[in-house]
Amino acid sequence: MFTTAWTASPQSPSTGFTPNWSQEGFWRQSLRQVVRLTAGGDRVRIRLSNVYGTSPLRIAGASLARADLGAAVRSEPVRLTFGGSASAEIPARAETVGDAAELAVEAGESVTVTLHLDAVTGPATFHAQAFATSYRGAGDLLDDTGGAGFDETTESWYFLSGVDVGAGDLSAGRTDGVALFGDSITDGFGSTPGANRRWSDALAARTGRPVLNAGIGGNLLLNDSAWYGEKGVHRLERDVLGRAGVGTLVVLLGLNDIGFSEAPSEPTYRPAPRVEAGELVAGHRELIRQARSRGVRVVGATLLPFGGSDHWGERAAKVSHELNEWIRRSGEYDGVADLHRALGAAGGADVLCGAYDFGDHLHPNDAGYQVMAEVVSSVL
Missing domain, CATH: 3.40.50.1110 (SGNH hydrolase)
Incomplete structure (x- = not known):
């Protein structure tokens, strides 16, 4: 079983707080988001939300890595899958949970989740006030390690609503x-x-x-x-x-x-x-x-x-x-x-x-x- 180690509550697209990309959405871009985990394990899975989307959301690919400074990472990105596929399509008003990926993480450690969004997303389900920096760049940057390709920043999270961790044989998860x-x-x-x-x-x-x-x-x-x-x-x-x-x-x-x-x-x-x-x-x-x-x-x-x-x-x-x-x-x-x-x-x-x-x-x-x-x- 898994334990949820990080969440962000989804919100409908809006510009009521700091400038963000929720209403314009994404197209032929990669989005790298940094989150801090509050539990550790040896495998990780992500939850993506399209609950305020009005059309299906295509995820062309996703990767996970240990965060470094800025958009850089300090481990080779691990490619994520969804039901065994490298891509996913999330229906409007829905969420999806990815497959578990092997990556050992500790409580208090920050990781990056990178999404490649090759099709027009339309307005994006997001969390307005992250008090953390997220990054955007053109094209497929799933394997980028230095972060130079990410030339735009925001202080919101998009589509990402949860990160779960698991340990051992996953027979039991934490309940505390x-x-x-x-x-x-x-x-x-x-x-x-x-x-x-x-x-x-x-x-x-x-x-x-x-x-x-x-x-x-x-x-x-x-x-x-x-x-x-x-x-x-x-x-x-x-x-x-x-x-x-x-x-x-x-x-x-x-x-x-x-x-x-x-x-x-x-x-x-x-x-x-x-x-x-x-x-x-x-x-x-x-x-x-x-x-x-x-x-x-x-x-x-x-x-x-x-x-x-x-x-x-x-x-x-x-x-x-x-x-x-x-x-x-x-x-x-x-x-x-x-x-x-x-x-x-x-x-x-x-x-x-x-x-x-x-x-x-x-x-x-x-x-x-x-x-x-x-x-x-x-x-x-």
Whole structure:
């Protein structure tokens, strides 16, 4: 059996964040993406997603290698197959899982996945905010080792939604994986790009367990968004519960449901309904129900302080306090990570501590993400 060692939650093509290639797609190009694994093994397989594609996606070829600096690799690329074939065609609205390839990898190691896309892909299913660099170049670069052929860069991931690892005879896989489910804070906004300092990275290093990052910047618990992904209660099965080896789910979601209605100048999510704490509680209960139906333990994380941000207001204060108190005291979660208290400023519980503030009073910096990992590790 396999263990999922890396994930990125798919999103529909959009240009709402940093410049990306999702709407234009690819043609006669190779795409090299760098991902950091949180579990090791002696064989690797990839998962590719066309769930937001409107036509079949042709993969002319794919390869895997150990990452070096930039687009360079430090091992000869291993060619990947799909059902024994060097190429694959993924139907619209579908995913595919490749065959296992022999490559010994360690937890904490970065690998590259290179896709040759020789036919017009159309708009690409992608993950908007990678906080890591991906590379594009003309032609077939599957066997390129130096990286010189990749002359364009982006900070998004495309089509690649998962990497699994296996070890030994594959008779048993790990079941101690931790999936983090949330919005931009889980995604890693505010961390140093290219440095793997999201709180998912810190948690994997601290615990030695596989940690899957299922965050989407701007994501909401209760409503869909063209830019910010499907609502949490709908995407949990696809993005978390269907992954191999997940034993614990950590939920940190609801801040955007509350805060978007407080930001009248925010153009990215309209109309932004005003939600009540009871609606958010119902959403959290649905996530708990889905996870427990699959035998997954569920940890609830309180919303971080966000006073002074563009998400804050009198009503946001009231609803966020009510939701956090329910998470703390209801007993419905198997464990509670009180991030609100851990990251709050002294004497101002609704304000993010300055030492942990990225600068927008909403997102943590690298130090803040480290504290989050420490708090969550104590309740796993």
